Amino acid sequence: GEDVEQSLFLSVREGDSSVINCTYTDSSSTYLYWYKQEPGAGLQLLTYIFSNMDMKQDQRLTVLLNKKDKHLSLRIADTQTGDSAIYFCAERGTGANNLFFGTGTRLTVIP
């Protein structure tokens, strides 16, 4: 079955870049997503990338996809304290309605 892996914790200093990594096993994944969860809240979609793309940039966010290695990353430039949250990687397979989520990476931004 599908397996999505992330490291559990990441700490960065305010103003630095953060890179959150994710690996997945389903080679038929069509879309890959990054969701953000702030304390006490639900998940909010940050960005997504279609599997035929290598990179997507959206303001401070850059998503890189290495389909050969099944590796996805999210780079947050100029990280702010408001970026402190849990970040989930998720993938959707071909013909599937549901998403498979990673364990989430807790990002802590140190002022």
Next chain:
Amino acid sequence: DARVTQTPRHKVTEMGQEVTMRCQPILGHNTVFWYRQTMMQGLELLAYFRNRAPLDDSGMPKDRFSAEMPDATLATLKIQPSEPRDSAVYFCASGFDTGELFFGEGSRLTVL
């Protein structure tokens, strides 16, 4: 501003009691999902519906959990009887077939 609405936001109950969680998906969305989040297991898919029909509930303990969509504006997740190991945050999400999922704020359940 369309959003997924879940009730209750918090529920504390005793072991053995019935718990019902409700979700109002975003109007027009045709898929509805129930996820459970715990520290140990992360996000687990419990059940999902497409056009109100249950498509997959393999992630749900069938002996005590049930999920239904009595109409397009309401999805329910029921636990009977509840157990302490059911303590978690339960999320409902809705969306279209191939689009993003929109999550509710979650229902935090504590079973004593």
